[in-house]
Every structure is written in structure tokens, then in C-alpha cells.
Amino acid sequence: MKIIYTRIAAAAALETGIIANPDYYENPNLKAKEVIIYGNYPKIQEDYESLEVPVEVRKLEEPQKTTLATVNVAVGITPELQAVMDDAKAECEKVVEENTQLKQKIEILEQAKGNSSELLSENSRLKDAVVLADKAAKTAEVQLVSIQSEFEAFKNDIPAMQARIAELEAGKAEENPATETAANDFE
Numbered sequence: 001m002k003i004i005y006t007r008i009a010a011a012a013a014l015e016t017g018i019i020a021n022p023d024y025y026e027n028p029n030l031k032a033k034e035v036i037i038y039g040n041y042p043k044i045q046e047d048y049e050s051l052e053v054p055v056e057v058r059k060l061e062e063p064q065k066t067t068l069a070t071v072n073v074a075v076g077i078t079p080e081l082q083a084v085m086d087d088a089k090a091e092c093e094k095v096v097e098e099n100t101q102l103k104q105k106i107e108i109l110e111q112a113k114g115n116s117s118e119l120l121s122e123n124s125r126l127k128d129a130v131v132l133a134d135k136a137a138k139t140a141e142v143q144l145v146s147i148q149s150e151f152e153a154f155k156n157d158i159p160a161m162q163a164r165i166a167e168l169e170a171g172k173a174e175e176n177p178a179t180e181t182a183a184n185d186f187e
Contacts, residue, residue, distance in 0.1 A: 001031050006038035011060060028053075 002017030005025065012019050015036065018029075022039065028047040035048045039060040048055045077085075154160055 001029075002034045002036065003029055003032045004036045004038070005041060005044055006060065008038070008060065011038050012036070 004012045004019045005022040022041045035055045
């Protein structure tokens with residue numbers, strides 16, 4: 001069995017065998033028939049050589065570091081691309097306008113919601129007032145019926161009418177005694 005020790009698995013991509021990370025090495029695998037080590041790991045090399053297993057040490061080529069490069073590219077805008085950009089810009093402007101209108105509608109609805117609580121309390125107060133007015137109207141209606149029946153009874157009771165007339169004349173005379181005498185003086 002071939003064992004390949006490497007920290008970068010891509011380095012052993014073309015090799016066949018078991019790939020192991022040398023950073024986690026503890027002791028040699030006794031079933032190994034051949035060992036390839038990418039990098040400088042003397043303990044692994046010594047352990048396998050003491051078991052008389054052929055060991056090949058290869059230089060591990062670290063990947064080259066890349067640098068950031070800035071590239072200026074001049075790209076022209078075709079008329080078709082410009083038309084698409086203009087359409088997209090016009091669509092964005094429409095969406096912004098619709099968004100503004102929707103925000104205004106939401107604000108109006110929120111104000112209406114606040115006013116609705118005021119309207120509900122006013123409605124409740126008015127309903128209570130209507131109930132009280134209805135009770136007062138019913139009471140007045142009962143009193144009116146009572147007064148009408150008393151009046152009808154009074155119209156049919158001549159002695160009661162004469163007594164009331166005398167009572168009213170006596171009350172009028174008490175209010176204006178001078179008028180009574182003055183009226184008698186002219187007779």
C-alpha cells in the first residue's frame with residue numbers, strides 16, 4: 001500500500017494511494033509498502049526508513065501568491081444597451097413614484113385609523129345621547145297623553161271650568177290691582 005503525506009491534496013492528485021495529512025502524523029502505518037512525503041518531515045521519513053520502507057521526499061511547491069491587478073477596460077455602450085438602460089431607468093422612476101403614492105396612502109390610512117377611534121367614541125357618545133333623548137321623548141309623550149286626557153275631562157266638567165276661571169281671575173286681580181280699578185272707573 002502506498003501512503004502519500006501532503007498538506008495540499010492537489011499536489012498528489014496524480015498519485016494513487018492513501019493521502020494523509022502530515023500535521024496529524026503520530027506513528028507509521030505498518031502496512032505501508034511505499035511512502036511519498038511532500039515537504040520536509042524528518043520524523044515521518046526516519047520512522048519509515050527504520051521499518052525499511054522505501055521513502056521518497058518531494059519538494060512541496062507552495063501555490064504562487066497572486067497579486068491584485070487593476071485593469072482599465074474601455075467598453076462602449078451599444079444603442080441597444082442604452083435603450084435597455086433607458087427603459088430600466090424609466091421603470092425605476094415609475095416604481096419610485098408609485099412607492100411615494102403608496103406611502104402617502106398608508107399615511108392617510110394610519111391617520112384615518114387614529115381618527116376612527118375618535119369617531120367611534122363620538123359615535124358611542126351620540127348613541128347614548130339618542131337613548132336619553134328617546135327616553136325623554138317617551139316620558140313627554142306619556143305626559144302629553146295624560147295632559148290631553150285631563151284636558152278632555154276638564155272640558156266636559158263645567159263646574160271645574162268655572163272654578164278654574166274664577167281662580168285665574170283672582171290671580172290676575174292680585175297681580176294688577178290698579179288695572180282692575182282703572183277698568184271699573186271707565187265703566
